[in-house]
Amino acid sequence: MRATAPLRDMVRETRLDPAQFVLPLFVCPGEGIKREIGAMPDNYQMSIDEIVKECAEVAGLGIGGIILFGLPETKDELASGAYDDHGIVQRAIRAIKAEVANLLVITDVCNCEYTSHGHCGFIKTGDVEGRVDNDVTLQWLAKSALSHARAGADIVAPSDMMDGRVWAIRQALDANGFEMTPILSYAAKFASVFYGPFREAADSAPQFGDRRSYQMDPANAREAMREIELDLEEGADMIMVKPAMPYLDLIAKARERFDVPLAAYQVSGEYSMIVAAARNGWLDYERAMMESLTSIARAGAGMILTYFSKPAARLLG
Numbered sequence: 001m002r003a004t005a006p007l008r009d010m011v012r013e014t015r016l017d018p019a020q021f022v023l024p025l026f027v028c029p030g031e032g033i034k035r036e037i038g039a040m041p042d043n044y045q046m047s048i049d050e051i052v053k054e055c056a057e058v059a060g061l062g063i064g065g066i067i068l069f070g071l072p073e074t075k076d077e078l079a080s081g082a083y084d085d086h087g088i089v090q091r092a093i094r095a096i097k098a099e100v101a102n103l104l105v106i107t108d109v110c111n112c113e114y115t116s117h118g119h120c121g122f123i124k125t126g127d128v129e130g131r132v133d134n135d136v137t138l139q140w141l142a143k144s145a146l147s148h149a150r151a152g153a154d155i156v157a158p159s160d161m162m163d164g165r166v167w168a169i170r171q172a173l174d175a176n177g178f179e180m181t182p183i184l185s186y187a188a189k190f191a192s193v194f195y196g197p198f199r200e201a202a203d204s205a206p207q208f209g210d211r212r213s214y215q216m217d218p219a220n221a222r223e224a225m226r227e228i229e230l231d232l233e234e235g236a237d238m239i240m241v242k243p244a245m246p247y248l249d250l251i252a253k254a255r256e257r258f259d260v261p262l263a264a265y266q267v268s269g270e271y272s273m274i275v276a277a278a279r280n281g282w283l284d285y286e287r288a289m290m291e292s293l294t295s296i297a298r299a300g301a302g303m304i305l306t307y308f309s310k311p312a313a314r315l316l317g
């Protein structure tokens with residue numbers, strides 16, 4: 001059954017489609033800015049005008065959507081930039097929606113890019129461990145998600161891992177006429193070393209402590225299922241496992257257990273490892289990229305957030 005290419009094509013069990021890809025994009029202040037991210041080659045911090053051009057290209061490749069991360073002009077202890085109706089992400093959504101059709105705009109809902117200390121929520125003064133005050137943070141998240149929906153976001157995606165956030169966001173959206181806006185929850189998000197390059201991209205490294213008090217322990221699989229279950233009870237429409245490749249077992253488990261759309265985030269470190277090895281001549285770039293994406297789809301992810309969206313879509317095109 002493997003003798004010829006047509007035979008292999010016919011019996012292939014897993015197929016990739018650009019419509020299932022979501023490209024993460026980083027929006028920064030200014031105009032005409034396209035700054036390459038050192039640890040993530042071919043990925044850029046872009047001003048709104050450049051992001052709009054990028055989105056037109058992304059839509060042209062048949063890619064399903066983008067997910068936006070913001071680099072605000074200023075940061076403060078209250079993450080005000082996260083829920084400002086004229087914040088960087090809110091303005092970017094409006095600009096993209098005005099210019100580009102047939103592209104889902106998903107927004108990351110979190111505070112770490114907007115807090116001066118780089119944590120995902122409110123931290124009581126003097127707490128050097130970086131323990132986030134869950135309930136104050138919920139209010140910021142609800143306001144942020146609502147401001148994204150108002151700006152035209154198609155899907156909001158909370159990534160903070162606070163307890164009760166999906167419920168808080170659902171209430172805020174429903175009370176303001178956004179009953180139709182789906183929530184994609186980063187339901188099982190692990191405290192992973194593979195986020196390293198992203199923190200340069202989003203300028204969001206914690207200034208003290210780490211995120212282990214709110215992100216999950218990489219050793220815990222049962223807890224991941226419990227976290228997903230809770231988010232679904234709170235009203236999540238789609239769920240995500242993050243990172244992807246070191247957690248394929250959990251993607252497969254979640255696929256068997258839950259009948260909602262399942263996303264996986266192939267994070268910055270997963271991308272950078274492959275690109276670095278390929279640049280050293282140690283791996284074939286295209287084959288490594290496609291094999292990694294295929295493995296994530298085979299494990300059961302219907303949607304894949306990946307920095308390979310464009311090159312993979314071109315190859316599939």
Ligand SMILES: [Zn+2]
Pocket residue numbers: 110111112113119120159160
């Ligand atoms: Zn965060």
